[in-house]
Amino acid sequence: MKPPVMDLSLFLLVTFHAILVPFLSLSLSGHASAAIIGNVTDKLALLEFKSWLTEDPAGVLDSWNDSLDLCRWTGVKCGLKHRRITVLDLEGRPLVGTISPHIGNLSFLKILNLANNSFFGGIPSELGDLIRLQTLNLSSNFLGGDIPVNLSRCSNLINLALNHNLLEREIPPQLESLSKLANLNLGDNNLIGRFPASLGNLSSLQQLFLSSNNLEGEIPDAVAQMRSLMIFRVGMNKFSGVFPSSLYNLSSLSHISLALNNFSGGLRTDIGLALPNLQNLYLGMNRFSGHIPSSLANNSDLMRLDFPFNNFTGNIPMSFGILQNLWWLNLPNNILGSSAVDDLSFLTSLANCSKLQILDFSRNQFGGQLSASVANLSTQLTWLNIQRNHIRGSIPPEIANLINLDAVGMGQNLLTGNIPTSFGKLSKLQELHIDRNLLTGEIPTSFGNVTQLLYLYMQNNSLEGSIPSSFGNCKYLQYLDLSHNKFSGTIPIQLIGISAFSRGLNLSHNSLTGSLPVEVENMRILTVLDVSYNKLSGEIPSELGSCLALEQLYMQSNFFRGTIPHLSNLRSLRYLDISNNSLDGQIPSYLVNISSLLNLNLSYNNLEGEVPVGGVFKNASAVEVYGNKNLCGGTPEMHLDPCPVHPEKLKKHIATKLILGITIPISCLALILLLFSLYWIRNSRKTTQSTFSLGPFYPKISYAELCNATCGFSSDNVIGSGNFGTVYKGTLGLGDETVVAVKVLNLQQRGASKSFMAECQALRNVRHRNLVKVLTACSSIDFVGNDFKALVYQFMPNGSLEKWLHPEDGQSQTRNLNFLQRVNIAIDVASALHYLHHQCQNAVIHCDLKPSNVLLDNDRTAHVSDFGLARLLSKFNKEANLNQFSSLGIKGTIGYAAPGNF
Incomplete structure (x- = not known):
């Protein structure tokens, strides 16, 4: 915040009133004079608003200068008569900074739109002075604190949007005085407390959004007074009680969302009559019960019914067939149906819903048979999900008439018969679940025509025959599960060669023969491969070592022979099971070095020699080696004979x-x-040897996670570079989605590894508000086997002090520090150095202190960074070592040598 002194804008304004106004009054009319004074006031307010910004990356406000008339500035509009600012619209620019309270001086302002920027701090209470304001939109920023009570003074306000921010505390009941308010959006914040009953006085309100907060209690009866209300959204809160009875009195309602709360009880049978204009009804993730009212069919404009995860019983009303505009019917995870033969009769009536696109009644108790009438559903249908019911009979081939289907779920039912070849006509199909049924016969080769297929689940049936090679045409296939069937023959090379496999390939519990094709090396991003419980033979191909992303590998209960191949590149491997085969030779020593390995099963083979004791072998409960008669040694818990x-x-x-x-x-x-x-x-050498360890309190992070966090170390995410590496901006899940800075060491640069170790040693035991916080570190290999080292820091949004002291061309207007800010930064840096030199267990000498190594956070608090050249001094000889530094061995950057070097 700025110091409470008279700023330049106020001084100029006072001077203008004292000197220029008397002069102007001699030659101008009273109205013209007032217009000029007001115009100057507006201009000074905007310049002050601009000065509170910290970033304007697109240079949006470059036009805000004396070269242009005020009313031609970007985002500014003026009235035709008085030439005062009436509109300030800077939506999505993107600007960074706090909102200046001087905005309250724009007394003629009617529209203020700062949405979709990066404003932080609080909402100025001075906005309450804008008595002519009609629209205030501050949505999608990072504004915190409470909602200013002073906003209730904006008596002409029609639209108030504060959603998608970080606002806290309760909703001010004083907002009831905004009698003209038509749209109120406070969603996606951290608001607490109850629904203010006083809001019922907003008789002009048409749209109310309170979703995604922490509000609780029941919806007050006063809501019934909002006679103009059309949209009522309070989902994702902690509201409780029954369906709000006050809503039944609001016949104008078209959209109701109560999803993800704690509501219970049933719906009134006349809800469709009480709410004749209803178009969307969202009740998911509550505890509603009872029957779905058939009166909803009276709502001819009804488009969406969304009731998942409740306790509704009975059946889907046959009357829904008259809903010509219905396109979303989502009813999974209820207790609908009764396992009766006529449970699916409602499907015949839904054939009249010509706009239906989403139909989901999975995870209920529907019985009966899926008849050919399903083909009469709307050809616009894209999602059909009937999983986890008690549906019997065969899959009707006529389902192929629904040509726009992209997802079909029929798994976990009692379906029998063959898989229809007509599935091959569903060219847009991306996901198919027919698992856990009683299906028989072979997989139709026509699946090769479904080239957009991403996920295919066929496990736990009685399918037989060979796996069709036509699967090779499904180039985008990411997951395929054919396990627990009766497939025979060899594994098609065309299938193994699909490089898009990432989530998994499961062929287990079948009767497949032959070897595992060497083309397995193409699946470089595959995470799970399961070929267990088959009749595969031959040697395990060493090409598996190319599947660098592999986390789970199951090959047990086959006839594999030979030695265990070299798979040391699988640094992400967590589960490896190759038990119950005919493998021989010794246990490879590289298994000790795969630090990610959690479980290893080598039992029932012909392995021999000594069992290692390092790595995963330290934990006897994580390793199984029994059934190998010639193994010896290992940890005592394995109970093996000592090696002779x-x-x-x-x-x-x-x-x-x-x-x-x-x-x-x-x-x-x-x-x-x-x-x-x-x-x-x-004491006379400049280098020390160290081993990498940040300690047990830092989360482990893999190369793959850092690669994903930085979009593959994209050049678009580069925020800095130095002698030893490059710094990327990324988003990482460390308990939540965190914006971080990732420093990737260039290990080809001489001294980079030593710099990495120095920084780890320097930062592992230091904690100070003015030191950049290291979140974790990574010492691993990349996807091609090269060494990889990186440090992950807390992201500093205001960059380095260097860029503020010496801004680049075009940033001089937005990058500036006043005297007080410079003093505070100097104090921050001095505090950090005092801590490093005198308060650490082992004193730390930075050796490269310069403006580019001082980073600023949101509040421009300084944090010292880059300890790649730091030196640690043991406590007992700290004073001696401090006295031994001289300019003969200066490190770092010439011109910014740390004082401790002299």
């Missing part, structure tokens, strides 16, 4: 003991001398 010592090895063992008996004393003496030497040498 062979006679030749025994001789070597005795000789080794003799040699050790002589050399160990000599070595100890030499080691003592060496330690004394290293102690003196260490």
Whole structure:
């Protein structure tokens, strides 16, 4: 915030009134003089508004200067007569900063629209001075605090939109005085408390949005006074009670959303008569019960009925067939149906709903048979979901008449018979669930025509025959599950060669034969591969090592033979099961180094030799090796025999003991001398060796997660670079979606690895408000096997001090620091250095302090960063080491050498 002193704008305004107004009054009429004074007042208010911005990346406000008339400035409109500002519209520019209270001086303003920017801080109470204001839109920003009570003074306000912000506390009951208010949107904030009954006095209100807050309690009866209300949205709160009885009195309502609350009870049977204009009714994720009222069919304009995750019973009313405008009927996760043969009779009536696009009555208790009448549904249908019911009979081939289907769910029913070949005509189909039924026969080769297919679930049926090679035409297939069937024959090369597989390929529990094709190397982004419980043979292909994203690999209960191949590149592997095969040889040592491995099953093979004791093998409960008679060693918990010592090895063992008996004393003496030497040498050397460890309190992060967070380390996300690496902006899930800065080390640059270790050692045990916060670190390999090191920091939205002191061309107007801000930044940096030098357990010398290594957060608080050249001093010789620094070994940037270097 600015200091409470008279600023330049106020000084100029006072001067204008004192000196120029008397002069102008001699030559101008009273109205003209007042217009000029008001015009100057508006101009000063806008310039003050601009000065409170911290970023204008698109240069939107560059036109706000004396070269243009005020009324021609970007986003500004003036009245024709008085030339005063009536509109300030800067929606989506995108501007960053706080909203200046001087906006309250624009006394003729009717429209203020700052939506879709990055304004933060509070909403100025001075906005309540804008008595002519009709529209106030501050939506989609980062505004916090409470809703100013002073807004109730804007008596002409018609539209008030504060949604998608960070507003807190309760809704001011004083808003009831906004008698002309027609649209009120407070959704997507952090508001608490109850629904103010006083809002019932807003008799002109037409649209009310309170969704996505933390409001609670019951909806007050006073809502019935809002006779003009058409849209009522209070979803995603903590409201409770029955369906608000006050809503039944509002015949003008067209849209009601009560979803994701704690409402209960049933709906009145005459709801369709009481609300004749209803078009959309959202009641999902509550505890409503009882029958779905058939009177809803009286609402001829009804478009959406959305009742998922409730306790509705009975059946879907046959009368819904007269709803010509119905296009969304979503009723999953209720208790509808009674497993009776006529449960699906309502489908015949829905054939008259020619606009129907979404039909979902999954996870209910519907019985009966899916007849050919399903083909009479609207050809506009894109989503048909009848999963988890008790539906019997075969899948009608006529379903292919619904040519616009892109998702079909029929899984977990009692369907029998063959899969219709007509599925091949559904060229737009992307997702198909027919799993967990009683289907028989072969998979039609016509599935090769469904080239847009992404997800296909056929598991747990009695399907047989070979897997069709035509699947190779489905180039976008990401997940395929054919497990728990009776498939035979070999795995088609065309299927294994699909590179789009990412979520998983499951062929387990079948009778597949032959080898696993080497084309498996094409599936580089596959995360789950399961070919267990088949009759596959041959060696496990080493090409599996190319599936770098693989997290789960299941190959148990086959006839694989030979040794375990080299799969050390699978650094993301968490579960590996190759038990119950005929594998031989020793357990590969690289398994110790796969740190992500959580479970390893090597049991019932012919493996031999010593079981490792490092890595995953430390946890006996995570490793299974039983059934391998020739294994030995391992941890005591594995209960394996100790490995025998062979006679030749025994001789070597005795000789080794003799040699050790002589050399160990000599070595100890030499080691003592060496330690004394290293102690003196260490103080004169500039480099130290260290191992990477940030400690147990930092979350582990993988290369893949950082790659996703930065959009593949896109150049569009680069926010800085230095000698040792590049810094990217990214969004990472560390408990929630967090904006971070990712510093990727250029390991080809000499000293980069040493810089990484230095920064880890420097930051692992330091905590201070003026030091940049390190969130975690990553030391791994990338998708092609190269070493990868990165540090993840808290993102600083205001960039470096360098850019504020020396702004680039075009930023001089938006990048400036006043005297007080400069002093505060200097104090912040000094506080950080004092902490590093005198308050750390081991003193830290930065060695490269300069403006580009000082970062500013939202409030322009300074944070010292980049400890790649830092030195740590042990506590017992801190003073001695501080005195030994000299200019002979200056590190970092010439011109900005840290004071501790002299």
